[in-house]
Amino acid sequence: MVQASSVAQPGLEEELPSRYIVGIDLGTTNSAVTFLDTRQEGTVIETFLIPQVVAPGQVEARPTLPSFHYQTAQNEFPPNSLKLPWSKGEESNTVGVFARDHGTSVPGRMINSAKSWLSHSGVDRTAALLPWHGSADVEKLSPFEVSSRYLKHVRAAWNARYKQEPLEKQDIVLTLPASFDEIARELTVEAAKQAGLKRVVLIEEPQAAFYDWLAKHAETWQDKVSPGQTILVCDIGGGTSDFTLIRARAGDEDLVQFHRVAVGEHLILGGDNLDLALAHYLEGKLSPKDKLPADRWSVLVRRCRQIKEIFLGPDAPESQSISLPAVGSKLIGGALQCEVTRDEVHQVLVEGFLPENGLDETPEMRSSGFQEFGLPYAPDAAISKWLAYFLRTHHEVIEEESRHPSGAVRPDLVLFNGGFFESPVLKQRLLDVLSSWFQKEDPAWKPTLLENAHLDLAVARGAAYYGQVRRGTGVKITANLARTYYIGVGADDSGEAEAMCLLPATTEPGQEIDLQHSFQLRVSEPVEFPLFVSSTRLIDTPGQLVPIDPQQIKALPPIRTVLRARRRSEAETIPVHLHAKLTEIGTIELWCGETDSDRTWRLQFDIRSATQTDVAAHESARESEGMLDESLWNEAAELLNETFGDNASRKPQPLIKDLEASLEMKRDAWPTSLLRRMWEHLMDLESGRSKSPTHESRWLNLTGYCLRPGYGLALDDWRVSETWKLLQGKVLHNDDNCRNQSLILWRRIAGGLNRGQQLAIAEPLLLATRVMHKRMTSGGGGTSTATFTPQQAIEAWRLLGSLELLGAQEKTEIGRMLVDLLGKKKLEPARGAMGWTIGRLGTRVPVYGPLNTLVPKEIVTKWLATFQQQKTTDLADQLAVMQLARKTGDRYRDLTESTRTEAAQWLEGEKAPEHLVRIVREGGQLDEEEQSQIFGESLPTGLTLVR
Known part of the structure; x- marks a missing residue:
């Protein structure tokens, strides 16, 4: 689909068309800009040469802007040496060629692959988390902000050259992967808006690449393409693999018309993965016994990008010596060196990523989780397997009379795009594998390869061409929806959840669909609309009920809202119907209308899961728990009324x-x-807690218990928010037990609190802990500052350990103080709570928090040593040691092999459960009892933590 999202301001449609049409390819590895001057005759697509720093004091204009961001250290370069022609002051960061080249040697200050992060649903894409493993003094930036900075650079460069025609006044076509989800698309639009670019539409990169081919062959393309043929576009760049199918069909006056009929799933799988794979292989040769430390590993990964290009390019040498320079104090004799051959590189990269698999082979679908660089790379590296799967699962998009007997789409023409295909070796291998799948029926068959001579500029050129098509000139690719959208409607008779087709993939721009079903809906209180999407079920019809098969249907962030009536009133249930529309520019609108009136509500996609870190990972069987007998509930409600009611x-x-x-x-x-x-x-019944300290204590205890762990059920974020607004961390009675129960409540629901709320809770507890720490370690602190008793400290510290959205700096300070207090006789009653808290603070695998707030492993190693040096230990210490030393497979999180071995031996000496030892040595998942221990008590029935 030409998935265009307008960010134009009101009244823009009435403005005159801009002089220039600008195409921007915001790439994972390189970005490019092209343009058309509409005052010139003909279709002349020009490349905008982008000025950028290429060396200190040297600015050059290049055809592409490498998508790398580098932040300088203090006094790293002479004043103004990174200044750009349009800059008004000293620059502390730079993007482009120098950011890439210099950042390779200082990886802790460089950001790359921001585009992949922008599509990463497992993190807050607007949170400051890049560079993922950056230096301590580096200002962290969000994927959203980095993307916007690239666009700001482009805008400033353009405006410096075309002062009378600023970029923000031009019509801009911005490209993005066809497989980007709705949130990533929306955030891309917002990044452009933040950069000051408001006249923007989006186009999928594979389509843009094909538009470029049409533009280059404007006079001859009809001789190369015939009605009934299928074009496969394989767009593999540095970060993603995108597959698209375009059908050529007969149009009016026997002219060929193009229809984009299918796109593949989002795969974070591209050139970056080749670099990582080769680095893993060479690490085994350079350092056979131990993994390389993080700083040397980063240098090796960057070096492997060069090695890959050499050995997969033309005239590759037979072998080459690889040297990894020394770092730190061992500058002499600390360098590592090995020999790598062409055959080795081909085995790792060609056979590993493009194996000669059969058409019927399916890639590994298991969830890959967080990888070394934090990105959820595709679980199977075999790109050829993903392509085979794509061609099989989209067989039905082809007209029945044209379907191939193999049960897969057989493309007649193939267009390769993306930096991956700069290598003639990779290009030929994929073409050979694709041909082999269909040569059983026709041994001589091969697809026609469409020429693409400018892989680095094709997408940007095609975007500019599409901008002209939108003005009525050129060849248009007609496109329906690329996916089918569904809404969850509960469970069927078997108890399995179902989804109702809302917008089928046959929907055309401008088309409206009314579901001929009536729903019962609650107004004036929070409701949730579960949404799902499928890129494989493309022939379902509106209103059709289908089972939710995770292999075919993926969950989207649900719409969560309160449907307000014109007048506020008590919640009521009303009959409604759903109305959906695919707008002319490609956005989806959902409306909910009352059946017997003209009241309607517009529903919008909820992108909170992309912009909040408190959306925790979990698995839940809660939907199949069933509903409690109403008579039993009535009895329970009466007990609550008789305890807290008037x-x-x-x-x-x-x-x-x-x-x-x-x-x-x-x-x-x-x-x-x-x-x-x-x-x-x-x-x-909240007012009932004011009756007595005992009433308040019981009310706080039960309320926290009922809402634990603060997530896991639809609208839990709203429930936690309502609890926060009502209580604000305060108690009504000056009673120790009430204060303790308040701390327990917030600990229980900490996973549903946002970072600001967690900081507000932590500040007074942190202040009191500082006072206690000073008194007990240096005898100072005075008597005027409030603190707590050892008994009160137990719940206060356990609460602090549960606040996983605190930053690494806050966690480090809390952990350091508790480590200092371990073994103090006066704190013996709190010994178990201290160990439990240190384990949660320094864990390698958080319960719900993001990985970018983890305490550095160097600090955690010191905490671990303290536990091992204690004369007496607590059972909580064993759990803490497991959390601190747990193996994850991520070198940036894991402690050294020798440290983990010592931790495992210590656990064995303390007669710890065998499973804890195994998790330290080998990794793995926690069992139900261990999860409850780490959470602090039993989890609600059906809820399982997945990290």
Whole structure:
């Protein structure tokens, strides 16, 4: 689909067309800009040469802008040596050629692959987390901000040259992978907007590449393409692999018309992966016994990019010596060296990424999780397997009479695009593998390869051409939706969740669809609309119910909102129908209309999962827990009313036992749906906690228990927010137990608090801990500053350990103080809580927090040594040691092999469970009991932590 998203301001449509049409390829490895001057006759697409720093004091204009960002260290370069012609002051960072070349030797200050991060659903894409493993003094930037900075550089460069025609006044076509999800598309648009570029539409990169081919062959393309043929576009760049199918069909007056009929799944798999694979191989030769330290590893990865280009290029040598320079104090004799041959490189890269697999082979689909560079790379590196899977799963998009008997799409023409195909070796191998799949029926068959001589500029050129097509000149690729969209509608008779087709892949721009189904909807209270998407089920029809098969249907961030009536009133249930539209510019609109009136509400995609780090990873079977018998609930509600209501008659102490008896199940077995319903009722009865300290203590305890762990069920973020607004961390009674129960409540629901809320909770606890630490380690601190007793410290420290959104600096300070206090006799009652907290603070695998807030492993190694030196230990120490030394497979997180071995031996000496030892030595997942220990108590039924 020409998935265009307009960011134009109101009234823009009435403006006159701009003089220039500008195409911008915001690439993973390189960015490029092209343009058309509409005042010139004919279609002349020009390349905008982008001025950039190529060396200190040297600025040159180049055809591409390498997508690398470098932040300088203090006094690293002479004043103004990185200044650009349009700069008004000293530059502390640079993008482009010098950022790439110099950053290779100082990787801790360089950001690359920002585009891949922008599509990473596992992190907050607007959070400052890059460079992923940056130097301590580097200002972290978000993938969103880095993308915007590249565009700001382009804008400034353009405006310096075309002062009378500034870029923000031109029509801009910005490219992005066809497989980008809706959130990544929206964030790309927002990055352009932040850069001051508002006249922007988006186009998929494979389509742009084909538009470039059409532009280059404007007079002859009809001689090369016939109706009924299928064009496969393989666009493999530095970060992604994108597959697209375009059908040539007969149009009016026997003219060929192009229809984009399918796009592949989003695959973070490209040239960067080749560099990593070769680096892993050479690491084994350079350092056979141990993994390289992170700084040397980064240098090796950058070196492997050069090695790859040499050995996969024309006239590759038979072998080459690879040297990795020494670092640190061992500058003499510390260098590493090995020999690498052409055959070795081909085995690792060609056979590894383009194996000669069969058409029926399926790539490994297991979740890859976080990898060494933090990115969720495709779980299977075999690009040829992904291509085979793509051609098989999209067989039905081809007209029945044209389908190949192999059960897969057989492309007639192939267009290669992206830096991956700069290598003639890789290009020929993929062509050979593709040909082999269909030669059983026709041994002489080969697809026609469409020429693409400018792989680095094709996408930007095609974007500019498409801008002209939008003005009515040129050949247009017609496109329906690239995917089918669904809305979740609950479970069928078997208890399996289902989805209803909302917008099928046959939807055309401008088309509106009304689902002929009525839904019951609650207004004036939060509701959730589960959304799903499929790039393989392309023939489902509107209203069709289908099972949610994770292999075919992927969940999108749901729409979560409160549908407000014109007048605020009590929540009510009304009958509604859903209305969907694919706009002319390619955006999706969803509307919810009341069946018997003209009341309607516009629904928008919720991108909070991309812009909040408190959306935690979990697996849950909560939907299949079933609903509690209503009569049992009524009895439980009455018990709560009698305890906290206006006419309360029950004492609060035995409430839990009374609820267990009424519900006929122990509280550990209460289903999540019941817990959240009980939370809602407790919130209605909140005023009842003022009756006495005992009432408040019981209310806080039960409320936190019902909402733990702060996530796991739809709208838990709203529930936590409502709890925060009501309580604000304050208690009504000056009672130690009430204060402790307040701390326990926030610990239990910490996973649903945002970073600002966690900081607000942490500040007073951190202040009190500083005072206690000073008193107990140096005898100072005075008596005027508030602190807490050892008993109060237990819950305060456990709460601090649960606040995983605190930064590494805050976690390091808390952990350092607790490590200093370990073994103090006066704190013996808090010994277990201290060990538990240090383990949570320094863990290598957080429960719900992002990886960019982890405490550095060098500091964690010191904490670990303290545990091993203690004369007496606690069972919590064993759990802490496991968390600190746990193996993840990520060299940036893992402690050294020798340190982990010592930790495992210490655990064995302390008679720790065998599974804890194995997790330290080999890695692996925690069992249910261990998860509960790390969380601090039992998790709700059906909820499993996945990290």
